[in-house]
Amino acid sequence: MEAINELRALYGVAVKNWRIFTSYKLWLVSDVMMGFFFVGQALLIGIGLTGERNSRALQQITGYADYVTFAVLGFMVLGFGLTFLSGFVWSVVDELYAGTLEYSFAAPMRRITFFMGNVLTRLFLSFLYMSVYVPIFILLFDVRFNFLNFVKALPFLLIGAVGMIGLGMAAAGLVLYLKDPGPFITILEMLVFALSGAMYPISILPMGLQVLAKALPYAPTSEAVRKIVAYGYTASVNEISYLMLLSGFYAIIGYLSYKWSEKQARTVGLKSY
Amino acid sequence: MILSAVVEKEFRMFFRYPLRVISSILVGIVFLLQFVFFGQAVLGGRYSALLEVSTGMGDYPTYALIGYVLWWVSVSPMEAYVWGVRRELQRGTFEMNILSPAKIVELLSGLAISWLLMDSVLMMIVFAIGVVIFAIPLTLLIILKSLPIVVASLIAFLGFGFVFAGLVMMLKNIGPFAQIFEFAMLFFSGVFFPLNVMPKAMIAFSKLFPLTHAAAVVRGLFVGKGYLEVWGEVAWLLVLIPVYWGIGYLIFKWAERITRVIGYGGY
Amino acid sequence: MYAIEVNNLKKYYPKKIPFPFRKVEWIEAVKGISFKVKKGELFGFLGPNGAGKTTTIKMLTTLLEPTDGSARILGYDIRENTREIRRRINLVAEGERTLYWRLSGYENLKYFARIYYVSKEEERERIESLLKLVGLWEKRNDLVMNYSRGMKQRLAIAKALVNDPKVLFLDEPTLGLDVQSSIFVREFVRKLVDEQGKTVLLTTHYMAEAEQLCDRIAIIDHGKIIALDTPDNLKKLVMNEDAVEIRLKGNVPEETPWRLAIVERDMESNVTVLRGPVDEEELSKVVEWLVRRKAKIISVEQKEPTLEDVFIRLTGRGLRD
Numbered sequence: 083m084e085a086i087n088e089l090r091a092l093y094g095v096a097v098k099n100w101r102i103f104t105s106y107k108l109w110l111v112s113d114v115m116m117g118f119f120f121v122g123q124a125l126l127i128g129i130g131l132t133g134e135r136n137s138r139a140l141q142q143i144t145g146y147a148d149y150v151t152f153a154v155l156g157f158m159v160l161g162f163g164l165t166f167l168s169g170f171v172w173s174v175v176d177e178l179y180a181g182t183l184e185y186s187f188a189a190p191m192r193r194i195t196f197f198m199g200n201v202l203t204r205l206f207l208s209f210l211y212m213s214v215y216v217p218i219f220i221l222l223f224d225v226r227f228n229f230l231n232f233v234k235a236l237p238f239l240l241i242g243a244v245g246m247i248g249l250g251m252a253a254a255g256l257v258l259y260l261k262d263p264g265p266f267i268t269i270l271e272m273l274v275f276a277l278s279g280a281m282y283p284i285s286i287l288p289m290g291l292q293v294l295a296k297a298l299p300y301a302p303t304s305e306a307v308r309k310i311v312a313y314g315y316t317a318s319v320n321e322i323s324y325l326m327l328l329s330g331f332y333a334i335i336g337y338l339s340y341k342w343s344e345k346q347a348r349t350v351g352l353k354s355y
Numbered sequence: 356m357i358l359s360a361v362v363e364k365e366f367r368m369f370f371r372y373p374l375r376v377i378s379s380i381l382v383g384i385v386f387l388l389q390f391v392f393f394g395q396a397v398l399g400g401r402y403s404a405l406l407e408v409s410t411g412m413g414d415y416p417t418y419a420l421i422g423y424v425l426w427w428v429s430v431s432p433m434e435a436y437v438w439g440v441r442r443e444l445q446r447g448t449f450e451m452n453i454l455s456p457a458k459i460v461e462l463l464s465g466l467a468i469s470w471l472l473m474d475s476v477l478m479m480i481v482f483a484i485g486v487v488i489f490a491i492p493l494t495l496l497i498i499l500k501s502l503p504i505v506v507a508s509l510i511a512f513l514g515f516g517f518v519f520a521g522l523v524m525m526l527k528n529i530g531p532f533a534q535i536f537e538f539a540m541l542f543f544s545g546v547f548f549p550l551n552v553m554p555k556a557m558i559a560f561s562k563l564f565p566l567t568h569a570a571a572v573v574r575g576l577f578v579g580k581g582y583l584e585v586w587g588e589v590a591w592l593l594v595l596i597p598v599y600w601g602i603g604y605l606i607f608k609w610a611e612r613i614t615r616v617i618g619y620g621g622y
Numbered sequence: 623m624y625a626i627e628v629n630n631l632k633k634y635y636p637k638k639i640p641f642p643f644r645k646v647e648w649i650e651a652v653k654g655i656s657f658k659v660k661k662g663e664l665f666g667f668l669g670p671n672g673a674g675k676t677t678t679i680k681m682l683t684t685l686l687e688p689t690d691g692s693a694r695i696l697g698y699d700i701r702e703n704t705r706e707i708r709r710r711i712n713l714v715a716e717g718e719r720t721l722y723w724r725l726s727g728y729e730n731l732k733y734f735a736r737i738y739y740v741s742k743e744e745e746r747e748r749i750e751s752l753l754k755l756v757g758l759w760e761k762r763n764d765l766v767m768n769y770s771r772g773m774k775q776r777l778a779i780a781k782a783l784v785n786d787p788k789v790l791f792l793d794e795p796t797l798g799l800d801v802q803s804s805i806f807v808r809e810f811v812r813k814l815v816d817e818q819g820k821t822v823l824l825t826t827h828y829m830a831e832a833e834q835l836c837d838r839i840a841i842i843d844h845g846k847i848i849a850l851d852t853p854d855n856l857k858k859l860v861m862n863e864d865a866v867e868i869r870l871k872g873n874v875p876e877e878t879p880w881r882l883a884i885v886e887r888d889m890e891s892n893v894t895v896l897r898g899p900v901d902e903e904e905l906s907k908v909v910e911w912l913v914r915r916k917a918k919i920i921s922v923e924q925k926e927p928t929l930e931d932v933f934i935r936l937t938g939r940g941l942r943d
Contacts, residue, residue: 108531119538123547127394130548131403131415139399149397265378272378272385282392360736368724446719450685451781455737456708462737615687617636618680 091191095199096206099173103207117157117215118222124153124281125223135224144283145312151225155311156280158212159304162239163278165204166246167253168271173200174254175263183258193344197254201247227311235310238322242303245329248336249299255343279304299328357457361465362472365439369473376477383427383481390547391419391489401489409549412574416489421577422546422570424478424485425508428471429566430537432516435470436463437533440523459611463520467513475509497577504572504582504589511565511596517603521610525617540566565599568592623697625789625821626659626682631691633677633845651677653845654691659823659838661788664815666836667825668929670939674845675825676716679793682823683713696788709739712787716794718774720781723767727758727777730766731784738785752780756810772803779810790814792824796831808835829929841933848936856932863899863935865925868908870894871918882908883934893920898934 104110128137128149141147174197177183186196219225253270257263277284277295284295284305295301306321315322370376394415395401407413440463443449452462486493523529541547543557544566550558561567568588575585582589634648652674659665667675680686682693684704693700695707714720721730731749740748753759756776766774775795782790792811796804812835814820826832832839833853841849841856849856867885874884874894882898900908905922912919933939 108528112531112534115535115538119541123390123541124393126542126548126552127390128397130409130552131394131398131406133405137397137399140396142399143396149393153393262372262374265372265374268378269374269381272381276385276388281389282396286392286396356739357737360733364722364725364729364733367729368722371724446723447715447717448720448722450715451713451720451734452737453685454683454708454713455734455785456705456739457737458705615685616689618686 088192088195091189092195092199092202095186095191095196096202099200099203100206102173103203114211114214117161117211118218120157120281121150121154121219121223125150140283143285144308146308148226150223151227152308153281154215154219154223154225155227155308156278156304158215159239159242159300159307160275160278160280161211162208162243163246163274163300163303164271165208166201166243166250167274168267169204169207170197170200170247170250171254171257171267171270175257175267178258178263194340197251197340201250205243231311231314234315235307238306238310238325239303241329242299242306242325245299245303245325245332248329248332248334251336252332252339255339258343259346274298274300277301297328299325299332302328357461358465358468361462362469365466365469366473379477380480380484383477384484387420387423387481387485388488390423391416394419394547406549409551410571410574411580412578414491416485417491417577418574419547420482420485420489420491421573422544424482425505425570425573426541426544426546426566427478427481428474428509429512429515429569430540431471431474432467432513433519433533433537434516435467436516436519436523437530439466439470440520441528441530444524460607463607464513464517467516467520471509471513500582501573501576504569504576504592507589507592507596508565508569511569511592511599514596514599514603515565517600518606520603521607524610524614540564543567544570546570562591563595565592565595568595623661624658624694625661625663625696626657626665626823627694628655628657628682629692630654630656631678631681631693632689633674633681633686634689651845652681652688655840655842655845655847656691657840657847657850659821661821662815662819664812664822664824664835664837666832666839667823667842668827668829668832668839668933669825669842670827673842675842676793678842679713679791679823679825683711683791684708709785710787711789711791712782712785714775714778714782714790714792714795716797718771718778718798720778721766721774724765726763726765727753727769727780728762730777731781734781734784740785748784748786752783755783756780772799772806775799775803775807779807783814787820789821789823792822794825794827796826796828804831811835829933833929839929841929841936843933843937849932853929856929857927860899860927860931860935863927863931864901865897865927865931866900866905866908867921867923867925868896868912869920869922870896870912871920873917881934881938883939885930885934897925897930899931 129135135150136147137149138147140149140152144152146152174183177186187193253267257266260266273294277287277291277298277300279295279301284292284301287295302321302325306318306325309318309321398415401415402413403415404413406415406418410418412418440449443452453459455462485491519529519533542553543561544550544564545553545561546566550561550567553561568591571588572585572592575588576582631652632650632654633652634650636646636648638644638646655674655678657665667678669675677686681688682695682700684700684707687701696710698706698710700707722733725733728749731752732745735745735749750759753762756779758773758776758780761769761773766777769777779792779795782792795807795811799807808831811822811824815822815837824835836853838850838852839856840847849859868882871891871893874896882896882900884894885897886893886895888894909919909922
């Protein structure tokens with residue numbers, strides 16, 4: 083009975099989030115446009131600089147000659163990742179600003195249900211975006227990849243997502259207690275953005291940043307996904323096992339920080355704006 | 356006097372929060388890095404012979420940095436109107452400004468100039484960091500030579516953004532449109548790639564944007580050309596200044612009349 | 623010359639933006655009002671929400687163009703001489719968001735002083751005296767976002783005095799304030815008129831406020847002035863009638879009998895207050911009527927007539943109905 087109640091609460095949170103999202107129709111459109119903007123930009127930069135649709139230089143570093151496919155896969159992982167970081171954190175912070183967060187937290191529902199309801203909507207939205215992007219990218223930009231391998235890569239996108247959710251929860255737990263969370267989140271987003279390896283292989287970054295990129299769950303996810311799409315499972319064992327290890331680590335961090343913030347909320351209370 | 360009051364107010368509100376300033380600079384840098392690193396990864400280096408043939412500048416990081424910094428500043432007045440005015444409309448401070456004997460045009464352009472200056476400060480920092488990261492060769496002479504055209508560009512950008520000033524007083528929710536438009540500018544004006552990869556009609560269309568010409572002139576100066584050699588682009592830019600100021604002013608006058616009938620930002 | 627002279631002023635709002643060639647419907651917010659306010663008078667606009675009070679104030683402060691009719695402020699036409707008017711008037715608008723929250727109290731006044739062309743020599747002194755006058759001098763360097771609601775309103779009033787206006791407009795100046803702050807604002811406004819000779823036009827939907835504060839009151843409803851006089855004269859309209867207040871708990875009949883109107887409704891305790899002119903003979907009939915409709919009467923009281931009764935008599939409704 084208790085489990086059913088919790089599930090109903092989860093569903094309630096998810097539906098509420100969905101309603102709020104879809105009420106900003108223009109923002110949804112402008113969100114979807116961002117995908118075309120990124121990939122279109124990649125295509126035109128490539129053609130403008132090399133005059134060709136394939137790049138030998140990129141192939142040497144990453145195995146991908148087709149730079150557009152490379153960017154598409156990276157962008158999808160990034161979109162996925164930002165969903166769990168910025169989307170997630172912002173929705174919590176927005177509720178904090180609006181003053182509704184306390185109501186949600188005051189409900190008997192477990193707090194993790196509230197976070198998971200958020201995650202659920204985001205996940206659904208991400209897959210929705212992807213189902214719009216993939217066919218259109220294939221048509222519009224002539225993106226070519228082994229579809230079977232792409233499907234095979236999806237479970238690892240989800241495993242990467244576990245790590246991203248963990249990081250997102252840690253961030254959400256933390257920002258609730260900052261004085262001015264907005265810019266802090268932006269800074270975090272930008273770090274993720276720069277180190278996600280979406281648009282370029284992280285091996286061209288300076289050493290320090292490479293290490294940092296490896297330590298966050300985003301670049302390892304894009305690398306694993308890209309490698310599986312290009313070469314299948316067996317060739318990607320190293321990437322896969324590293325990703326699983328990392329995701330597990332962030333899941334624990336996320337859980338612990340959620341516990342901490344739960345305790346913190348009861349001792350110091352939430353701030354009002 | 357009005358101008359300095361508005362600028363001081365906006366500067367205080369922005370620079371009071373150092374973390375906000377830092378996060379803005381970081382956004383500026385990361386966005387730039389994405390595309391420059393991507394270009395370099397595809398090229399396998401920084402020099403593109405193709406780019407040199409089509410634009411006269413072969414060094415990709417320099418090409419992108421100039422276009423990008425100018426792009427950011429160019430959309431700044433537009434953002435000031437779309438977000439700055441909208442914020443004041445929502446909060447109710449807008450009417451308190453209108454109520455004063457100062458002219459609305461003065462107040463609004465004060466706002467746009469403030470944002471343009473703030474973004475210029477941010478972009479100077481981003482530019483400096485870009486110069487260091489990408490090891491861009493730069494001399495004081497080039498900077499001094501570029502200054503006049505940069506100032507002219509800023510005036511043109513102000514006029515271009517002014518078109519939005521009137522619109523936002525009536526339609527306070529044009530934010531997402533403006534955002535789409537801002538990103539479209541990256542395409543229209545060849546910020547990260549040479550324009551010749553675009554269809555002919557698009558290249559012709561791109562002439563309408565002050566940013567296209569501003570970037571072309573500055574890039575020309577950076578590879579050592581003189582003003583005489585890029586005179587065509589300079590002329591375009593100078594012609595566009597009165598055109599956009601004129602169009603913007605007409606739209607604004609019309610919107611001002613309408614808003615006194617329907618109230619500010621009600622729709 | 624009058625401070626404010628209003629002649630058959632009308633305001634219709636279009637339902638959509640009237641782009642060229644677009645047909646739009648119009649909503650009638652103010653349907654032709656006329657009145658005059660003398661210099662040094664404290665004039666009140668009393669009426670329920672949506673009666674057209676704010677629209678009238680926005681027209682008189684040149685923020686909105688009237689659809690028809692005319693008005694003069696200190697002899698200047700509100701259509702033609704907007705800048706002359708703006709130099710000489712100021713407004714405390716409704717709500718607490720009319721100042722910059724990310725600036726301090728001092729910085730707010732400094733900004734507004736400048737856009738009101740206050741000279742550099744006067745600026746410092748004026749701001750200091752205003753901040754001291756409203757009791758915010760100690761807090762002048764705090765950001766407005768950290769001010770309480772009452773402090774924000776006091777700063778809004780200081781802002782409205784920054785150009786030393788001859789005519790001051792206040793839109794619902796005590797709405798949402800705590801009791802203490804409300805008292806401060808009322809006394810302060812009264813003093814502005816009595817000691818500095820300013821002309822004040824304020825809107826309110828609190829009867830007591832209008833009654834206590836104003837020299838004359840215009841009662842406005844559905845965009846029209848339905849009565850205009852001094853509070854005492856207005857009350858004479860209902861002098862010979864007995865005002866009765868009946869408190870009900872729970873259900874209230876859909877129609878109210880005689881000229882009773884709902885004047886208060888407390889959701890929490892579920893108590894509704896009916897009020898109206900009911901004489902002794904009628905009273906027992908009224909009570910009987912209510913009982914028959916299963917209304918639970920808690921109390922019946924005889925009251926001194928107030929402006930509320932004037933409003934009920936003129937409109938058949940309560941002010942907050």
